[in-house]
Amino acid sequence: QSVLTQPPSVSGxxxxxxxxxxxxxxxxxxxxxxxxxxxxxxxxxxxxxxxGNSNRPSxxxxxFSGSKSGTSAxxxxxxxQAEDEADYYCQSYDSSLSGSCVFGTGTKxxxx
Amino acid sequence: QVQLQxxxxxxxxxxxxLSLTCTVSGGSISSGGYYWSWIRQxxxxxxxxxxxxxxxxxxxxxxxxxxRVTISVDTSKNQFSLKLSSVTAADTAVYYCARGGPDxxxxxxxxxxxxxxxxxxxxx
Numbered sequence: 001q002s003v004l005t006q007p008p009s010v011s012g013x014x015x016x017x018x019x020x021x022x023x024x025x026x027x028x029x030x031x032x033x034x035x036x037x038x039x040x041x042x043x044x045x046x047x048x049x050x051x052g053n054s055n056r057p058s059x060x061x062x063x064f065s066g067s068k069s070g071t072s073a074x075x076x077x078x079x080x081q082a083e084d085e086a087d088y089y090c091q092s093y094d095s096s097l098s099g100s101c102v103f104g105t106g107t108k109x110x111x112x
Numbered sequence: 113q114v115q116l117q118x119x120x121x122x123x124x125x126x127x128x129x130l131s132l133t134c135t136v137s138g139g140s141i142s143s144g145g146y147y148w149s150w151i152r153q154x155x156x157x158x159x160x161x162x163x164x165x166x167x168x169x170x171x172x173x174x175x176x177x178x179x180r181v182t183i184s185v186d187t188s189k190n191q192f193s194l195k196l197s198s199v200t201a202a203d204t205a206v207y208y209c210a211r212g213g214p215d216x217x218x219x220x221x222x223x224x225x226x227x228x229x230x231x232x233x234x235x236x
Binding site: 033044048 | 212
């Protein structure tokens with residue numbers, strides 16, 4: 001069971017801005033641990049989209065941006081495009097038990 | 113450019129041991145401070161981290177799975193492997209290998225790149 005909660009789905013028209021939240025707790029995001037984001041296109045492996053809360057790897061369009069505040073993080077997609085239709089996952093570290101890498105529940109982005 | 117490729121049986125019987133191998137190309141598995149990791153995704157569900165083997169050979173597993181997981185490395189073949197014992201239908205998933213870094217314990221840690229994934233079904 002995931003300890004990071006995301007909305008199951010978000011949608012928007014082409015060109016619009018959508019945001020995906022990732023809500024954690026005091027043992028993960030709230031403890032100051034970084035949040036990273038992945039995009040999973042249908043039938044493919046996840047791909048790193050944002051690392052260290054707000055950094056984009058080389059090749060990732062600047063339409064994607066990340067932020068973190070308190071016990072939550074957000075991924076924003078501006079100028080939504082049809083090719084952005086995918087599942088998105090956040091990931092962080094959780095210090096409970098012995099410590100573990102944890103993923104969010106995932107959000108399906110639909111381009112209307 | 114580092115690439116990873118999973119291989120292994122696509123069908124495993126209940127109570128047996130699931131065994132997968134990840135072959136790394138484009139870079140040496142024993143160089144650099146990377147955490148060679150396994151992650152799985154149950155059908156239609158989210159991602160679950162299984163564990164890693166550090167380039168030095170040390171391992172760390174998801175506490176929820178650690179009693180059944182073993183990750184090992186064969187540097188001569190530039191491969192690392194996953195063994196998951198006593199499998200049940202709940203272990204049916206797509207299994208991914210990925211390179212993790214740079215620092216697991218600080219949380220400044222992500223996975224890039226990933227293998228394409230391999231579906232393992234547990235069924236008699």
